[in-house]
Amino acid sequence: MENIYLPDLAVIDRIVDETHDIKTFTLRFASRELRKNFRFKSGQFVEASIFGAGEAPFGFASNPNHPEHFDITVRAAGVVTRAMHALKPGDYMGIRGPLGNHFPLEEVKGQDILIIAGGIGLPPLKSLIDPMLDCRGDFGQFIILYGARTPADRVYKPLLQEWSERGDITLLQTVDTPDAAWSGPVGVVTTLFEKIKLAVDRTVAFTCGPPVMIRFVIQELLAMGFAEERIISTLERYMKCGVGKCGHCAIGHKYICVDGPVFSWRQIKRLPER
Amino acid sequence: MQAGTRLVVNKQVFLDNLSLCMQKMTVIGPQKLRGGEVTFGPLRSLRRLTLDYVNDLDPLKRFFLPQREVLFAYDLSGKKPRLLQPEQEKPRLLFGIRSCDVQGLAHMDGFFQGACYDELYWARRRNTLIISMACNRPNESCFCICCNGGPWLESGFDLQLTDLGEEFLIDIGSRAGRVFLEERPMPAVTASRRHETRRRELMEACDAQMVPTAYLAKACIQITNNRVREELWEEMGSECFSCGGCTHVCPCCTCFDVVDCPEGAKSGTRVRCWDSCQYSGFTREASGHNPRARAKERVKRRFYHKLSYAYIQQDGHPGCVGCGRCITVCEAFGLLDISAVVKRLRRDGQ
């Protein structure tokens, strides 16, 4: 039996500066065998370690159809993440994963898709959008709404450009505080709802972002008439072990790290302390 | 010998055999400290062993989930980090553990198995023989009869001893327990009617001495259905000193924190340490957001975990074995031990 707390070593292949305090790390496992056998699904996450600083959870931010590499997007907020920001390509990290449940990608085939992301909530949804776009024909209307504090705080700017140039998806972006160059909408992400048309009975909504944003998004979606199981969200809690043992991320009797992080509103609604 | 048949062994003979075991394995048993406090620890001889004890205030879960445990060591001196797993420990024999703690282990067993199997816990569990001692005499804070935590158990131990004065009456709970008896020169006889009667008398006497109560049934319903007035949680939250003592001493509480302990820049360990859901730092996120910022929410959380049907269904029983330790560590503070709280819930609104 193996020690579930023991990470595997992964090498940093590439580091991209997304914003002034967010970086994306592209990683590959050091062991060839692991590299060959490693698979993950959209919405799952890893526990990434900097030895001496600690461990923190990050959602996969890349396409699960290409598991030989994977991305995590990290904002420097605490001890671990600040230590990660000091790393260079070629440096090692410890990785445990994949952990947690995943987005219902297969189950929603044939449906219209609505993605609502806020700030650093986009990376986990990117791991869903990427494989969906790989088989774009399997889905109906495809809308992505993205809100950030400022234009500079948006992650994946080249990718957003690419998406906005695609004819087969709708990408709308908004910021709380615009800069001189910004010509798009200003306001919280829910203000974008009035700019889109959708059929609530054949659309599935996915959302990820700050807890306050998620709360308002879900309120609006319900008001629009979305069925509870058609609203899929991620929940976030302070997390330590990632394997349902340390107890930190428990909400009621659910553990975000093993029962989540992906939940439908129907499930969330039943949690005693949401 | 068959499991289920009770045997009787001369006490001194049994203890002499225990003493012989100390050469080959780590024998952990109750010992008296200065001032009379009893604590469990490794024994080198019978000299420090005491049989005059009720229980250790520090729960014996610590021998399986230590307060501080190395998950692995790291070495960054080379080009590539090296991770070193902790060494296997010597086989151990836990002698004199009380029924409530045995029942606590059963609770932890359930928790640490499953899809995320905690090998560190199980390695200790597998290499430890459990010889429990049923309680002839409860503490003033014991209420195990309310929680199926003793004073006698049917399972969970390898051997369960009943102290009959000159002899131990032995229940065999596992193959390992049977082998332990068979492999040692211990003349054992099958328990007679006289022994059985004495055991029953002791059980009844012990039951009669239990003072505290735990009216779990109503509290479980109230908590499960969220039928406790917020004001009552509010009041209990204000009383709580957030010391974390209740979770620290609870045989069913398993939460831990994980931290890196560097020893210089190039090496160190990652350790896990007991943590408590009663601390505000337990759920505070890096952003500063804290879903359980107030003691009220944390007290509520503790009892939700212990007594809601959601958890009872998952674990098979409430998260309490009736050891009464939370009564002791909270005596000074807000009187928020499980016995007091379920009483307050029951009486509230009546």
Added chain:
Amino acid sequence: MLLEVEKGVVLAAAPQRDHPVSRGTLCIKGWNGHQLIHHPERLTQPLLRINDCLKPVSWNKALSYAAQRITELQQAHGRDCVGVVGSLKTVNEASYLLGKLARTVLHTPHLDAPLRFDHAPSLRVLREQSGFANAAAALADIEKAGAILVIGADAKAQNARAGSLLLQAAKRGVPVIQVDPREQEHSRFFRLHLRPRPGTDLALINALSHILLAEGWQAEGLAGLAKLRDDGLERFTPAYAESVSGIAQDDLRSAAGLIAKASSLLILFGTGITQQANGTANVRALWNLALLTGSIGREGGGLLPLLTANNSQGAVDTGLMSEWGPGQRDLQETAVRRAIEAAWGASLPAEKGLTLQEMIDHAGGRIRALYVVGENLAWSAPESAKTSAALDKLDFLLVQDLFLTETAARADLVLPAASFAEQEGSYTSLERRLQRVRRAIAPLRGCKPDLEIIQLLAGALAAPWPLRKAEEVFLEMQQLMPCYGGISWQTIGHPGGVLWPAHTDDEECTLYRKLLGDRQGAFTEVSTGLPFGDEPDADYPFTLITGRPLFHRRTGTLVTRSFTLDKEDPVATIEINTDDARALKLRSGWPVIVKSRRGEVRRTVVVTRAVPPGTLYLPIHHKDGLSQSLMPSMLEPESAIPQMKLCAAKLEMV
């Protein structure tokens, strides 16, 4: 408290059921404080400043360097150019020898303990009135009190044991009267919560005495009542107190009524009333109030100052306060000096020593060298910027500590000390409970216990001190400390130790009566009160008060090294009243700059009704010692305590 040790590593702490005070309980710091013992930042080598950089050196080198520098400076500037600052945390035996080292080997009068900063007035008044510089009550009195007055203290946060006994008393129906501008978590359980304007406690306390006297509610058989009334109390009418403190006369009368009806009055007080312009006057007023109710020396009554550290009382007893030698004996008395000189075989410095803040103020002038044991002065003293500059002016700063504190970082030489788990000795709790602490593990490699370091330093300074164990030192100091008489090393090793003076019965509460004998004490002067020196005005419209949260202790050197405790208090906050916040358009969670006439700190706003309008509450925060940078260092005239509890302040948006 027990420590669980495996292979030389302290794994955990556990309470003792057979301890008469804790009775099987610990507070959050008790359960988790042990994490500091093996913290990676522990100092394990002496550090010497070479080319403005602290470099590891051997113990031999460190000690001889210290001796050489001190000797040089003393030769150049006189022996009293050296100041010594004692610790409130280390063992009695080390404190005793530190005092002896200062007064004989260094032969300097400038020795003081950080108690100066929190309870100098309490000790002064108590000693003046009762002969003993310690609490005139025990913790067990809380359980027996007829009524309890809690003033200038948050018992729950400052002393969990006192706080829990207080909560239980309140829940049993004992009338608890709390006097504090700020609402505390337990206020809801107390009978009466009076919220005076900050700094107006004197008027309030005296008004309570005034009412008792006016109504004839005082205890029987008291002498000196007329004098008390005519010489001061008279003017403290309820109407006057209302005009000063803002407390309605009816509320004052209800409070006095509750006190009058009770069998005894126990007064718990903290730094809220001592770190003020009227610090000493406030404690005097409390003494009079307690005496008026006949509560001094009575079971369930008396004065209980909530001293802040584990061995605050021990620091007083062993002679670390500037004015008192071992056994709290007055060094200005010739007989006392003779006795000590005879015992120590050395003469004592003749002049009066400087107090702690005075030593800081004279750094670089009269004081050229400072030896600081286990105290982060740079953070604990008011006006941090001034303190740091003062420390930098010293020719030689010697610091003995577990960690590289902000003070140690400024030192010329740092000596790595051992933690509580690594040393033998005794502590004396705030209720005079003398208890042994035993070594759980050997000192970490490179560290030495305080007791050993002090003796080695004495040796390096050419004093013929043999290296002795704690027990031998205990026996020696007992000879000079009548209060510790009749107590054996063995008895203090039992759980709970001994409440001094030694007793044979178990009636701990009546102890104080025994201590006082038939002396009920006399009334003390009623002072008019001094104006507070840093009043709010148009530029600084708020009154800023400080306090300490539950998981915090002193400057946080130790609690931040426990990761569990560190997690409890990550954000430095400032509390502001809801109405004030609305007027300033501030919301909870927003950053703000708090400015006083001395400095500024950045804080996160908490909007609450717990603080009254016009008042800001600043929790002393352990990760930014700058909290104290705002507070004034001017001294209260009688006890030389800096007036660091309150000051005028303003808020600025970031």
